[in-house]
Amino acid sequence: MSEILVDPIIFVSLIFGAIRSMIPLLLGSVGEVTLERSGLINMGIEGIMLMSAFASAYGSWTTGNPLVGLVYGVVVGAGLGLLYGYLSIKVRADQVVMGLGLTTFSLGLTEVLTVAVWTTYGYGKSVARMPSLLTITFGNLAYEVSAFLPLSLAIAVGAYYVLYKTKYGLMIRSCGENALAADAAGIDVPMVRYLVSIFAGILFGLAGTYIAIDWNNIFIRGMTGGRGWVSIALVIFSGWNPLAAIGGSMLFGFFDTLQYWVGASLGSSLLPAQVPRMIPYVVTVIALAAFGKRAKSPAEAGKPYVKE
């Protein structure tokens, strides 16, 4: 056990794995942070990620070009973000119920579409993968750096900058803290929320796309594996701050990858395979327990704004 911990090869591969697992969590949590700052809560991240994962795999499958897959994934994410925004803002639908509905719907629909596209149940066929940015070699270990890594980091830093250093960020945050006052100050609250909703949808779409055609090269049923829900927990963990979300995603990514490492290094005779698989979920619950109380959410997140 102790040799494994100090073995540099394993240590490095663990760090690389954590970086790989971090990307969808970071994209998901930054999207949700921005959204909650504007006063909406999207509980359907898991569903949007899954739909985008399917769409990107489909795009890459039909054209053989993963960039088309990327476009499909992002368009589906943006579209579902817009739909979510419309139903929350205009129809004033219950945002938690809608999220559960969207997730259930996506689980079923992607399953049906998998059969329709690939004529196989539960699994698609392997598709063209996104090209990697560069390859780092460490000893006999080669790690492909995904283009999504700098992209997601840039988005997180950019979101922080816009939210806290620009007047647009002030507009967004005022919609989430006190929509009535924001409206009185001349801010078009529904418009701000629509735009943020589409932005967040794009990020969720990117996360799903990454999972399907960058991290993997295939669509598998329920392949997002609860990462949408973990993203929501991360929002609270990182105190509604996109920069803190980078650290949070890194930490959660580490635990996400630890499950494979623990499983592989101890072997199923010593430790049943199900124990490491529980790790990310248990860590999420512990994090919520530890940080739930401290965190201060935007005052009006999830409350529909009704203009009198």
Add this chain to the structure above:
Amino acid sequence: MSSRLPSKDRLSKVLQSVAIIVFGFIVSGFIMLAVGYDPIAAYSAMFFGSAEKGMQGAFGGIYGITSTLREASFIILTGLAAQIAFSAGVFNVGVEGAMYLGAFVSFMCAYVFSAPAGSALGVLHALFCIFAAMVAGLLWMCIPAFLKIKRGAHEVVTTIMLNYVATYLTELLVVKFFLPTTGIPPGGIITPEISKSAQIPQIDFMGAKLNLGIVPTILVAVVMYIVIKKSVLGYSIRVVGANPNAAKYAGIDVGRIILFVMLAGGAMGGLAGAIAVQFTEYRFDQSFSPGYGISGIPVALIGRLDVLGIILAGVFMSALHVGAQSIQPVTGMPSQISLFIEGVIVFAAAMPGAFDILRTYIRPKGEKNE
């Protein structure tokens, strides 16, 4: 949610639920068409089966009907669990996990102990196993309940995470202790059969076997109706659901109410698990639930948080699940089709505002300000 509705309002609630279901089927039908399937054939296979493929759907024969009733007992229970939480404004999505643990504990108690079947001791044993399952579900639900009350952790996220943990936990226990390591593996992650004394017999129903899970389910529904509608506790639950701040000023311990509704849901989940083991399969099967715990949410929503409504909605949702099993052999669509119809229905149920918007379109302009 209020206790005494004028009959006109009740009718409009029923109409809204029917509208939601119809909407769900129409939207899903269009999606099926777009994907290239025949929705009429799919729905007819779903509800009436297909004679040439030997499938009965949900209502197309005595086996279909008994299956629908069997599944309904699970879904009504998880629906009631979701309802009691909703009544206090809590989203309990963790019934699935409580159900798995309940099923496993019921199996353990029924497997390790045994008594002469048919004797008074045997009946006591069966009841003990059911009771243990309910306690297991209740204890499991303490985790998200305390996290919500003491730490402010959002119950939707914690319960969904804990569902993963619970199902991995039971899988671990079955694989580790009940699967043979050599020889021919049984079909799936399943345990040996439980003692005869803990098995609740299935009755003969026109040539098909009908389990008695519906009996404890109806019992729970009646108890819940009385608690919510007639007791002080039920009144407090509804006040907390309507306005937690007002409840606090009125001297209601909001934390205790939240604890109660979540633990009650856990116990109901545990009972559903015991029904799966002791009333139905007589063993623990890791894949016994196609998501009954999650189906409780749409059932509570389209049942309009009304006990009778939930019973009807539970039978409907069960028909959806059972019927979906016939869709795969008939049309080639996977049985998860039921999930997407369910999803559209939940989605529609999230939109009370939609009916107002529709109404303003339908009504003549002059009546708008009524």
